[in-house]
Amino acid sequence: MRPADPWAAPGPAVPTVRVDGVDIGRGSRVRLRPARRADILDLALAGREAEVDAVYDDLDGQTHVAVLVHDDPGRELGASGKIGHRFFFTPEEVEPLDRRPGPGRNRPRILVAGIGNMFLADDGFGPEVVAALLREWPAPPGVHVADFGIRGMDLAYRLLDGYDAALLVDAAPRGGAPGTLSVIEPDPPPEDRMVETHAMDPVRVLALARRLGDGHLPRVLVLGCEPLVRMTGEEPDVVVGLSEPVREAVGRAVPLVASVVGALLDGRPPAAAPHPAAEPPTRAAAPGER
Known part of the structure; x- marks a missing residue:
């Protein structure tokens, strides 16, 4: 994907990048806004929601945001680093969707x-x-x-x-x-x-x-x-x-x-076993049965 070469080893990872006053990093929700100069694949993703997988600085000092598109059926392949399911954009091409201030703004993975x-x-x-x-x-x-x-x-x-x-x-x-x-x-x-x-x-x-x-x-x-x-x-x-x-x-x-x-x-305690909805259904008693 433009502008990063997906075959090349990424540069040093940086935790976040500030976009429109919001620090985004791994797990942040964003909407994709590719620039007009983008290639056809980038433009096809315009308006789609995505999750930031990583923020990279390349060897030239340029920052790139790697994202996983929410409705991509192969999103899990992107999370494991497979090419074709992990897309790269510049910070100017993503719009933060979670604007809550302060620490903990990003949801757990x-x-x-x-x-x-x-x-x-x-x-x-x-x-x-x-x-x-x-x-x-x-x-x-x-x-x-x-x-x-x-x-x-x-x-x-x-x-x-x-x-x-x-x-x-x-x-x-x-x-x-x-x-x-x-x-x-x-x-x-x-x-x-x-x-x-x-x-x-x-x-x-x-x-x-x-x-x-x-x-x-x-x-x-x-x-x-x-x-x-x-x-x-x-x-x-x-x-x-x-x-x-x-x-x-x-x-x-x-x-x-x-x-x-x-x-x-x-951040709530999950239901412990046995869960109220976890038991197998029981057969209703027939007339005369106890």
């Missing part, structure tokens, strides 16, 4: 991560919830939703990418009825926890991220679903598709994710 193996029956709950979120839920500014599948190393590194909090969505047996949803805040993994780069349960991912981040982690919550069908991966056949109670729980998980994320954005 939150990661919603689906984890699990879609070939192991109910272990695919996390990816299914992420797919539903991407279809049905317009994520607020500062919130990134992504399916990490079984890529434990990728998720561990992403947890260290400047997020204030993360919500991991996973199948999690806790002894309840199949389809029961719960929101928990796991204890920090012990320092001597063995790191397994290919394991994908939340505790192992957190242990890996903690090791990579020299002990520093964002706040992490887990939205878990009680599975009906549990597989280890040692079975001779794969099973694609969720059991009935877990598939039904996917629909209940979407508003629960929205509720937890809203609480994190507003």
Whole structure:
């Protein structure tokens, strides 16, 4: 994108740049106002809302604002540095949308991560919830939703990418009825926890991220679903598709994710397990039943 070369290594990062009397930086909401001299791709983004991903000074001392466009279906690719989904503008080409004065004007950055193996029956709950979120839920500014599948190393590194909090969505047996949803805040993994780069349960991912981040982690919550069908991966056949109670729980998980994320954005304590809307529905008693 003009004027920065996306193939080139960025210059030193600067935290903010002042635009119209407002300091904007990572997480700030802006509206794109490309100059008339802009190329056709820039002009196509005119008027669109975006989130600032970074502010850079290039080697010539010019400041550039890297943004992620809100309604770009590949926005998460831009957040991971992929070309074509991360756009560069000058400070004069962005209009601040959040003009509240003082510290804390920018909202927290939150990661919603689906984890699990879609070939192991109910272990695919996390990816299914992420797919539903991407279809049905317009994520607020500062919130990134992504399916990490079984890529434990990728998720561990992403947890260290400047997020204030993360919500991991996973199948999690806790002894309840199949389809029961719960929101928990796991204890920090012990320092001597063995790191397994290919394991994908939340505790192992957190242990890996903690090791990579020299002990520093964002706040992490887990939205878990009680599975009906549990597989280890040692079975001779794969099973694609969720059991009935877990598939039904996917629909209940979407508003629960929205509720937890809203609480994190507003600085409120998120709902703890069990959540009032998290229990599987019970069948109404037929006449004569008790």
